[in-house]
Amino acid sequence: MELNVTVNGESRAVPDGCTVAHLLELLGVDPARVAVERNEDVVPRATWREARLEDGDRLEVVTFVGGGA
Amino acid sequence: MSARAQDDGWTLAGRRFRSRLIVGTGKYRDADETRDCLALSGAEIVTVALRRVETEPGKPSLLDAIDRSRYALLPNTAGCYTAEDAIRTCRLARDLGMTDFVKLEVIGDRRTLFPDAEETLAAARLLVKEGFVVLPYTNDDPVMAKKLEDAGCAAVMPLAAPIGSGLGIRNPYNLRIILETVKVPVIVDAGVGTASDAAVTMELGCHAVLMNTGIAGARDPRLMAEAMRDGVVAGRKAFLAGRIPRKLHAAASSPESGLIE
Numbered sequence: 422m423e424l425n426v427t428v429n430g431e432s433r434a435v436p437d438g439c440t441v442a443h444l445l446e447l448l449g450v451d452p453a454r455v456a457v458e459r460n461e462d463v464v465p466r467a468t469w470r471e472a473r474l475e476d477g478d479r480l481e482v483v484t485f486v487g488g489g490a
Numbered sequence: 491m492s493a494r495a496q497d498d499g500w501t502l503a504g505r506r507f508r509s510r511l512i513v514g515t516g517k518y519r520d521a522d523e524t525r526d527c528l529a530l531s532g533a534e535i536v537t538v539a540l541r542r543v544e545t546e547p548g549k550p551s552l553l554d555a556i557d558r559s560r561y562a563l564l565p566n567t568a569g570c571y572t573a574e575d576a577i578r579t580c581r582l583a584r585d586l587g588m589t590d591f592v593k594l595e596v597i598g599d600r601r602t603l604f605p606d607a608e609e610t611l612a613a614a615r616l617l618v619k620e621g622f623v624v625l626p627y628t629n630d631d632p633v634m635a636k637k638l639e640d641a642g643c644a645a646v647m648p649l650a651a652p653i654g655s656g657l658g659i660r661n662p663y664n665l666r667i668i669l670e671t672v673k674v675p676v677i678v679d680a681g682v683g684t685a686s687d688a689a690v691t692m693e694l695g696c697h698a699v700l701m702n703t704g705i706a707g708a709r710d711p712r713l714m715a716e717a718m719r720d721g722v723v724a725g726r727k728a729f730l731a732g733r734i735p736r737k738l739h740a741a742a743s744s745p746e747s748g749l750i751e
Binding site (some may be wrong): 427429430448449450451454456457458461463465466470481482483485486487488489490 | 513514515516517518524535539540541542543545552553563565566568578581582583585586587593595603612627654679680681700701702703706745
């Protein structure tokens with residue numbers, strides 16, 4: 422069974438039981454370089470291994486980029 | 491030689507900084523140029539933006555160019571048009587950057603990038619409650635600066651001119667009034683085009699100045715990073731030294747007697 426979630430505005434199917442940590446692996450991003458928000462609330466990095474995604478979750482995965490003002 | 495007054499730095503939220511130049515990390519050609527310009531500027535605080543991650547394998551991360559033991563990160567909320575978006579961005583930045591410092595920007599107009607005062611103040615109040623060290627980008631408005639200080643902001647960051655415009659210090663008199671009005675540090679943010687602009691911010695007595703495009707957009711960004719560093723140092727020294735009053739007429743600096751006849 423799969424779940425449908427939205428990651429950075431794009432819909433994506435992930436396996437049932439997928440955690441935030443697992444999602445980051447699937448995305449191929451370095452966990453040390455990102456922060457994650459689910460349905461407009463930050464998912465603290467200390468909870469990524471336990472935080473299971475739910476069908477319809479809207480996720481934002483962000484990183485620091487060059488910027489001034 | 492007798493002891494001279496020295497610039498011993500400034501304090502932001504209980505932290506001591508020697509450099510009064512804060513630099514952005516945007517618009518550089520590559521990681522090498524970013525790294526060099528940060529080092530040559532002498533800055534101890536650097537701003538960064540937060541964006542959706544691009545999942546391209548091997549794409550270098552900005553964080554590779556920033557030595558975290560050398561620079562304090564100041565995440566910004568650039569591109570946010572509502573208090574709500576700015577607050578979400580700050581919370582994500584804290585989780586990612588392990589810092590409570592945030593450069594709060596809530597923009598009100600796409601063409602001028604002028605701040606939305608109402609949304610900025612609403613966001614500042616909430617972020618201060620959540621324990622953030624809030625440095626808000628604001629118009630050069632002394633009344634707004636006082637409201638932001640009263641909201642608990644750690645500094646105020648009035649613009650000198652629109653972001654990226656390079657127009658220089660458009661209203662030095664308002665900056666002086668802001669300096670008289672608030673007790674928190676005044677950091678000029680945006681509009682600095684060249685080293686003399688940076689010097690003017692210091693001569694006015696501002697505590698620090700923040701810039702990005704002025705360096706990154708120069709023909710030789712590395713040389714401009716040094717020029718800005720020197721401009722800030724020179725301007726601060728001139729402020730401490732105390733400039734002479736402006737006079738309409740000349741005052742000779744050579745003796746007026748003893749001339750040959």
